[in-house]
Amino acid sequence: MGAAARAPRLELKAISKRFPGVVANDHVSFAVPAGAIHALLGENGAGKSTLVKIIYGVQGADEGEIAFDGERVQISSPREARALGIGMVFQHFSLFEAMTVLENIALGMDEPPPRRELEARVRQVLDTYGLSLDPYRHVHTLSVGERQRIEIVRALLQQPKLLIMDEPTSVLTPQEVEQLFETLRRLASEGCSILYISHKLHEIKALCQSATILRGGKVVATCDPREESARSMAELMIGGSLKALSDKSGAAKGEARFVVASLSAPGEPPFGTSLKDVSFEVRSGEIFGIAGVAGNGQNELMAVLSGETGKGVTGSIHLDGAELSRLSVGARRRAGLASSPEERNGHAAVPAMSLADNAILSARSRMGLASGGVIKAKAARDYAAKVIEAFSVKATGPGAAAGSLSGGNLQKFVMGREIMQNPAVLVVSQPTWGVDAGAASFIRQAMIDLAAKGACVVVVSQDLDELLELCDRLAVINEGRLSEPMAVKGISIERVGLLMGGIHGVGQAGAKPEAGVRRPTADARQPEPAL
Amino acid sequence: MSLDLLVAILMTVAGAATPLLIAGLGELVVEKSGVLNLGVEGMMLIGAVTGFAVATTTGLPVLGALGAMAAAALASAIFAFLVLTLMANQVATGLALTIFGTGVSALIGAPFVGITTPTFGPIFPEALTSSPLLRLVFGHSPVVYLGLILTLAVSWFLARSRAGLILRAVGESDTAAHAIGYPVLKVRYCAILFGGAMAGLAGSYYSLVLTPMWAERLTAGRGWIAIALVVFASWKPGRMLAGAYLFGLVITMELQAKAAGFNMFAPEVLAALPYVATIAVLAIISAAKRGGANAPACLGKSFRATA
Numbered sequence: 001m002g003a004a005a006r007a008p009r010l011e012l013k014a015i016s017k018r019f020p021g022v023v024a025n026d027h028v029s030f031a032v033p034a035g036a037i038h039a040l041l042g043e044n045g046a047g048k049s050t051l052v053k054i055i056y057g058v059q060g061a062d063e064g065e066i067a068f069d070g071e072r073v074q075i076s077s078p079r080e081a082r083a084l085g086i087g088m089v090f091q092h093f094s095l096f097e098a099m100t101v102l103e104n105i106a107l108g109m110d111e112p113p114p115r116r117e118l119e120a121r122v123r124q125v126l127d128t129y130g131l132s133l134d135p136y137r138h139v140h141t142l143s144v145g146e147r148q149r150i151e152i153v154r155a156l157l158q159q160p161k162l163l164i165m166d167e168p169t170s171v172l173t174p175q176e177v178e179q180l181f182e183t184l185r186r187l188a189s190e191g192c193s194i195l196y197i198s199h200k201l202h203e204i205k206a207l208c209q210s211a212t213i214l215r216g217g218k219v220v221a222t223c224d225p226r227e228e229s230a231r232s233m234a235e236l237m238i239g240g241s242l243k244a245l246s247d248k249s250g251a252a253k254g255e256a257r258f259v260v261a262s263l264s265a266p267g268e269p270p271f272g273t274s275l276k277d278v279s280f281e282v283r284s285g286e287i288f289g290i291a292g293v294a295g296n297g298q299n300e301l302m303a304v305l306s307g308e309t310g311k312g313v314t315g316s317i318h319l320d321g322a323e324l325s326r327l328s329v330g331a332r333r334r335a336g337l338a339s340s341p342e343e344r345n346g347h348a349a350v351p352a353m354s355l356a357d358n359a360i361l362s363a364r365s366r367m368g369l370a371s372g373g374v375i376k377a378k379a380a381r382d383y384a385a386k387v388i389e390a391f392s393v394k395a396t397g398p399g400a401a402a403g404s405l406s407g408g409n410l411q412k413f414v415m416g417r418e419i420m421q422n423p424a425v426l427v428v429s430q431p432t433w434g435v436d437a438g439a440a441s442f443i444r445q446a447m448i449d450l451a452a453k454g455a456c457v458v459v460v461s462q463d464l465d466e467l468l469e470l471c472d473r474l475a476v477i478n479e480g481r482l483s484e485p486m487a488v489k490g491i492s493i494e495r496v497g498l499l500m501g502g503i504h505g506v507g508q509a510g511a512k513p514e515a516g517v518r519r520p521t522a523d524a525r526q527p528e529p530a531l
Numbered sequence: 532m533s534l535d536l537l538v539a540i541l542m543t544v545a546g547a548a549t550p551l552l553i554a555g556l557g558e559l560v561v562e563k564s565g566v567l568n569l570g571v572e573g574m575m576l577i578g579a580v581t582g583f584a585v586a587t588t589t590g591l592p593v594l595g596a597l598g599a600m601a602a603a604a605l606a607s608a609i610f611a612f613l614v615l616t617l618m619a620n621q622v623a624t625g626l627a628l629t630i631f632g633t634g635v636s637a638l639i640g641a642p643f644v645g646i647t648t649p650t651f652g653p654i655f656p657e658a659l660t661s662s663p664l665l666r667l668v669f670g671h672s673p674v675v676y677l678g679l680i681l682t683l684a685v686s687w688f689l690a691r692s693r694a695g696l697i698l699r700a701v702g703e704s705d706t707a708a709h710a711i712g713y714p715v716l717k718v719r720y721c722a723i724l725f726g727g728a729m730a731g732l733a734g735s736y737y738s739l740v741l742t743p744m745w746a747e748r749l750t751a752g753r754g755w756i757a758i759a760l761v762v763f764a765s766w767k768p769g770r771m772l773a774g775a776y777l778f779g780l781v782i783t784m785e786l787q788a789k790a791a792g793f794n795m796f797a798p799e800v801l802a803a804l805p806y807v808a809t810i811a812v813l814a815i816i817s818a819a820k821r822g823g824a825n826a827p828a829c830l831g832k833s834f835r836a837t838a
Binding site for chain 2: 077078079090093094095096097098099103106107108112
């Protein structure tokens with residue numbers, strides 16, 4: 001027993017996992033002591049998720065062994081992992097929208113106790129960790145942070161010895177992140193080890209005592225993040241020096257070119273958010289950011305700006321003085337308003353069609369890829385080839401199916417397809433979501449270059465860091481209302497966080513809460529008092 | 532109106548409501564698991580003819596009802612294989628099942644047209660049914676009581692039992708249920724088989740109790756009313772009970788009007804009454820709820836397991 005107490009909580013010894021054509025994990029070894037918060041750091045595709053799936057028993061390793069509390073273990077299913085005391089909070093929640101919090105928790109347990117007992121235990125966990133959550137609320141009325149709390153409670157109820165958190169902060173407001181960190185620190189102080197997977201370096205510096213950095217499936221470094229700089233870790237992660245974005249000073253000086261005024265629209269059923277009196281202006285050469293937690297009207301705003309939604313829309317959209325809000329998608333594109341939605345596969349591009357055909361879909365009128373209803377195949381291939389070349393898209397050529405490209409490459413193609421049409425306004429949603437750091441940096445630079453030519457760029461993103469790096473000004477969308485825009489230089493992160501969390505009226509006039517019309521969720525999104 | 536007549540009418544209402552209730556409860560469970568089976572009418576006909584055939588051959592109506600459940604469950608198993616394993620379109624397959632059931636039941640039933648069958652005896656002693664009021668409580672066919680028990684059972688199963696919770700989870704988000712580790716297709720197979728058995732039982736009620744005889748298309752479209760009732764009930768068993776008895780009343784009114792010589796309209800107009808009521812109810816509910824906000828989120832969608 002004495003030896004086991006000193007042995008690390010989790011130890012991986014030379015774990016390897018191969019898939020056809022790729023080595024996902026190549027002799028990965030590291031150890032997490034009891035009560036430690038250990039970071040697993042790496043880009044998309046570095047092998048983090050495969051490794052985590054092996055630890056949680058979703059996949060089996062080809063080679064290597066796992067020791068838990070000093071004893072060699074075989075974990076062949078999530079159930080066995082849970083029995084050992086391994087809990088996991090997934091990046092994409094497995095929650096049932098129309099069911100209550102309590103029902104969701106019961107569904108996630110192997111042998112749930114009777115409802116009363118479960119409720120008592122849930123309330124006890126909530127009290128102990130200062131989390132606020134109503135067990136009888138339906139999930140679709142909860143904010144993303146509250147949904148994550150369900151997953152955390154679900155994991156904590158099994159009294160885990162090791163908690164795996166997979167990219168837990170990607171959708172949280174800064175305040176919610178701080179609250180999550182408090183919970184995790186407290187858990188660690190009670191002896192629970194935490195394996196924290198992320199690519200957000202400043203969070204890892206703030207939270208973790210040790211870090212393992214993966215690149216191309218191999219461990220490239222193990223370090224103490226508190227003693228490294230964010231830059232040095234980033235360079236270890238991507239295996240090269242990080243190219244800084246070019247300075248964007250000198251841009252954003254013209255007059256307002258793209259003016260959106262009092263835009264309102266109904267939400268998409270069944271649980272959509274309606275837009276309420278959204279107004280903003282973008283000057284020539286300016287990059288304008290729209291921050292916010294997912295599901296606060298971003299999709300609806302994108303659909304209204306691109307022209308996909310016309311029904312029930314009131315307000316106006318002006319580009320260089322011309323009114324666009326009654327025009328179709330195609331007419332808006334001809335007028336110079338290009339857009340790229342959040343979902344690449346199936347919305348921005350048709351996966352089964354070639355890149356050339358996908359180019360025709362959005363660029364046919366501006367680039368003359370069709371005339372009189374007849375497609376010009378050669379022009380389309382040439383245009384697609386030009387995009388592939390200019391945006392260094394890794395593809396076999398214009399004939400490659402869009403679905404065969406990796407996420408980052410398809411996103412580069414989609415962005416290139418829009419940007420090379422020289423639009424007057426580019427509206428994009430989540431331009432670098434799920435894209436590796438190299439491609440993300442390339443896409444951001446392309447948007448900066450487009451703005452430098454005098455175009456207006458509107459970026460809707462949940463990644464606040466991205467917006468702070470990219471934008472001249474930003475506004476926050478919450479419950480379908482847009483805050484007053486703020487200059488990014490000297491911005492208060494705390495205030496942005498409060499706006500994202502739904503505190504209206506913090507020195508901002510844009511949002512006028514309609515008395516009595518607010519959905520119940522509005523109240524639920526008030527931040528809880530500090531722990 | 533004499534008390535006797537009133538009691539007789541109320542008993543007819545219960546009789547007309549029971550098959551709607553039983554078939555509707557079956558379909559409700561199926562839809563809660565995320566599957567839309569439009570083959571209720573076909574399965575009811577298969578149940579009706581099988582029940583009749585077994586009961587006349589063996590002389591045991593109970594065996595007939597069990598046979599009806601087995602036969603209709605078998606038909607629903609074909610449907611389940613097509614839509615779950617082969618991922619065929621649920622609407623088209625359900626319609627095909629109804630057409631198939633109509634044809635097969637006519638074929639099997641041909642030798643049985645025009646003969647009568649033994650039916651269920653009363654379950655309570657005769658002393659209990661001497662006065663009209665007592666008859667209203669104790670004088671029904673056993674299947675009527677079974678319908679009420681089933682309502683309670685299904686209601687408890689969905690709201691309180693662990694299996695019911697998993698079934699609702701599968702209908703709400705098949706991908707999430709799969710990710711947690713629940714067997715989505717197995718749950719749906721079970722739900723479809725239950726729905727089939729209930730439709731079979733409801734069908735046999737027509738051929739063994741209501742009109743103890745067999746005729747082609749005996750159920751006369753009542754299976755469609757059962758499907759509509761699921762929407763009417765917003766997928767809640769308690770409201771299913773209310774809905775079924777409401778429609779039982781409409782059907783009884785049609786019969787009573789005919790019997791009373793009410794001939795202001797052609798008899799076809801009266802016969803259409805329950806179906807007109809079905810459409811009206813659906814239209815009102817859809818308008819009020821914008822397409823049924825209470826519907827299971829995965830209703831009618833095929834599920835393919837990944838990873």
